[in-house]
Amino acid sequence: MYVILVYDMDKRRVGKMLKLCRQYLNWIQNSVFEGAITEVKLKELIAEAKLMMDEETDSLIIFKSREEHWLEKEVVGREKNELDNLL
Template sequence: MFVILVYDVNVKRVAKVLKVARRYLSWVQNSVLEGELTEASFRALQADMERIINQREDSLLFYVLGSQKYARRELMGVRKGGEEWIF
């Protein structure tokens, strides 16, 4: 599955969330990561994030696509991170 993670967390937890997320996904730009994951890896990522975030303050959005083949990314403006999609 192809996963896009978008996060909005308290500044105290940003570095920790990014560090853990980068174990699973590739950084694209501020607060956005993406990549191919197995179901088990996706569940592990979610479990790791649950231990870090504050459910009353922070927000994580996971966009889960069956495959990258059915997704298209278009950039407008400055490239911030992962220029190539992960295969």
């Protein structure tokens, strides 16, 4: 599946969440990640995120799609982290 993940965390936990998300997805902008991920890996990411979150104040939002080509992406302005599919 293909996901876009967005988080809003207290500044004391932002660094930890950034590091966690980079293990699973591609960073594209502040607190925003995207990429292909299996259902098992996504559940693992969510479980690890919940351990560091304060669910009263922090949030994690995940948009899911079966595949990347089902999403239309438009970037206005400079893209912070261009994803290269070239090897």
